[in-house]
Amino acid sequence: MPGYLFVLTYYAGKRLIALTLRFIKGGALVTEPLLIQGGMGVAVSNWRLARAVSAEGHLGVVSGTMLDNVFVRRLQDGDLSGDIRRALAAFPDRLMAERIYHRYHIPGGKQREAPYKSIPMHTARLTRDAQELLILANFVEVFLAKEGHNGLVGINFLEKIQLPTLPSLYGAMLARVDYVLMGAGIPKQIPEILDALSIRQSVSMKLHVEQFPGGDAREAVTRFDPAEFPDLGAGRLNRPKFVAVVSSNTLAEMLAKRSKVDGFVVENHTAGGHNAPPRGGIKLDDRGEPVYTARDSVDLGKMRSLGLPFWLAGSYGNDGKLKEALEEGAVGIQVGTPFAFCEESGFSDELKKEVLTRAINGDLSVSTDVLASSSNYPFKIASIPGTLSEDEVYESRERVCDLGYLRTLFFKEDGTIGYRCPGEPVDNYLRKGGRLEDTECRKCLCNGLMAAVDYPQVPKNGEVEKPLVTAGQSVNNIIRFLPPGKNSYSARDVVKLLVGALREPHYVF
Numbered sequence: 286m287p288g289y290l291f292v293l294t295y296y297a298g299k300r301l302i303a304l305t306l307r308f309i310k311g312g313a314l315v316t317e318p319l320l321i322q323g324g325m326g327v328a329v330s331n332w333r334l335a336r337a338v339s340a341e342g343h344l345g346v347v348s349g350t351m352l353d354n355v356f357v358r359r360l361q362d363g364d365l366s367g368d369i370r371r372a373l374a375a376f377p378d379r380l381m382a383e384r385i386y387h388r389y390h391i392p393g394g395k396q397r398e399a400p401y402k403s404i405p406m407h408t409a410r411l412t413r414d415a416q417e418l419l420i421l422a423n424f425v426e427v428f429l430a431k432e433g434h435n436g437l438v439g440i441n442f443l444e445k446i447q448l449p450t451l452p453s454l455y456g457a458m459l460a461r462v463d464y465v466l467m468g469a470g471i472p473k474q475i476p477e478i479l480d481a482l483s484i485r486q487s488v489s490m491k492l493h494v495e496q497f498p499g500g501d502a503r504e505a506v507t508r509f510d511p512a513e514f515p516d517l518g519a520g521r522l523n524r525p526k527f528v529a530v531v532s533s534n535t536l537a538e539m540l541a542k543r544s545k546v547d548g549f550v551v552e553n554h555t556a557g558g559h560n561a562p563p564r565g566g567i568k569l570d571d572r573g574e575p576v577y578t579a580r581d582s583v584d585l586g587k588m589r590s591l592g593l594p595f596w597l598a599g600s601y602g603n604d605g606k607l608k609e610a611l612e613e614g615a616v617g618i619q620v621g622t623p624f625a626f627c628e629e630s631g632f633s634d635e636l637k638k639e640v641l642t643r644a645i646n647g648d649l650s651v652s653t654d655v656l657a658s659s660s661n662y663p664f665k666i667a668s669i670p671g672t673l674s675e676d677e678v679y680e681s682r683e684r685v686c687d688l689g690y691l692r693t694l695f696f697k698e699d700g701t702i703g704y705r706c707p708g709e710p711v712d713n714y715l716r717k718g719g720r721l722e723d724t725e726c727r728k729c730l731c732n733g734l735m736a737a738v739d740y741p742q743v744p745k746n747g748e749v750e751k752p753l754v755t756a757g758q759s760v761n762n763i764i765r766f767l768p769p770g771k772n773s774y775s776a777r778d779v780v781k782l783l784v785g786a787l788r789e790p791h792y793v794f
């Protein structure tokens with residue numbers, strides 16, 4: 286059993302602040318949030334949700350995934366609440382903010398049936414426009430999440446989506462983000478990048494490129510230099526803490542040894558979103574889902590021995606799970622699914638209502654699809670009529686790749702970098718040297734997730750993109766957050782129920 290742990294809860298103003306204080310290996314005292322609201326892309330954990338959680342004294346996390354496209358679609362919907370406009374007024378470079386605002390803003394909002402103006406897909410050499418947009422979009426999301434309280438705010442990125450990461454981090458840091466959390470890969474380059482960006486030094490990141498022997502390694506790099514944006518200021522920036530999302534203690538050990546990680550979220554395969562594949566290869570059960578075994582459980586003894594704080598995730602939004610996690614040596618838990626369907630989350634009202642109704646009737650099922658995501662990671666999909674979970678809806682969609690975040694990079698025969706996604710039109714993929722078998726059953730996560738948060742594209746054929754909903758395996762439990770007589774619940778209801786039992790000082794020895 287780990288050393289002394291105190292859960293300290295106190296009121297700051299009217300808010301309950303809950304932190305764990307723990308003496309970890311080597312005698313250091315850590316104070317960390319007890320509850321992390323997991324980053325949920327695309328724009329499910331938006332600034333509204335993160336702000337609500339942070340204001341309750343926990344760590345609210347915005348999703349940084351596809352944020353530039355989310356930002357321009359919000360502007361094209363008119364920014365009717367004026368929130369973006371307000372955030373832009375705090376951006377250090379007013380001219381840049383105005384320029385981008387007017388490029389995309391449509392007063393009153395676009396017609397529902399009109400397509401959104403898109404932005405060019407990312408490449409290893411981002412244009413000035415692309416970098417500016419990423420900086421601004423990430424700044425705005427973090428700024429709004431931090432507005433009106435003194436709580437902590439984090440931002441979540443996926444290692445698998447590398448091209449937008451550097452300017453995104455800078456934008457989030459300009460808005461004083463407190464934590465960066467990253468999974469879906471091995472984010473070993475990020476801690477040093479955060480160190481450098483905090484002193485506004487130029488940074489670079491090695492890219493994952495397929496067919497590597499065919500190309501020039503010097504090409505497989507993306508760069509960002511804050512000096513090219515002198516109007517964004519010159520002083521030192523706060524270096525956010527870096528938390529890696531892992532599903533194995535071996536990966537945690539490697540990261541702890543090789544980079545300056547400040548902690549880990551240890552996520553199991555029941556969690557919503559992408560999951561790590563089973564260790565030792567994918568075997569499917571008779572429903573076509575991957576089989577996870579005892580080999581996939583993380584050795585928490587080894588996690589404790591790393592001497593770094595960690596949070597447990599994957600169905601931890603359930604009774605007694607926070608206490609259980611603390612007793613296992615974690616400093617807290619990360620929870621996604623219960624927050625994903627609360628009033629403040631980005632899922633469309635229609636989908637939230639549908640999910641809650643189905644959960645109440647007990648007929649909501651979630652499966653793990655090993656082919657849906659072009660990232661090659663298993664992906665949790667909720668079965669909901671009218672969404673891409675249904676075969677007819679999936680099959681009637683014409684394949685289009687117009688957002689391109691999950692494209693992989695490969696070296697072309699001439700040694701330059703190409704971009705391809707197994708979810709794109711099959712002919713295009715094959716022309717780029719991709720394999721036919723890789724295209725089967727792929728779903729367009731980019732467009733499906735955008736549609737789920739109510740920013741659906743209207744392609745040329747006029748068929749509005751259909752949503753795709755991801756949720757964790759314990760999704761049916763969300764009904765316990767409904768206050769008596771109500772048919773929706775707030776982020777605060779989730780926090781109250783999960784942490785409520787620990788309102789009194791809690792000690793574990």
Ligand SMILES: Cc1cc2nc3c(=O)[nH]c(=O)nc-3n(C[C@H](O)[C@H](O)[C@H](O)COP(=O)(O)O)c2cc1C
Nearest residue numbers: 323324325326556557558599600620621622756757
């Ligand atoms: C709708 C949804 C989207 C998610 N998207 C991401 C993501 O973009 N990045 C990430 O690291 N985790 C993502 N997750 C995982 C959560 O951050 C969290 O770790 C997980 O939901 C915890 O398990 P639970 O769903 O059982 O509570 C997502 C989860 C959900 C439900």
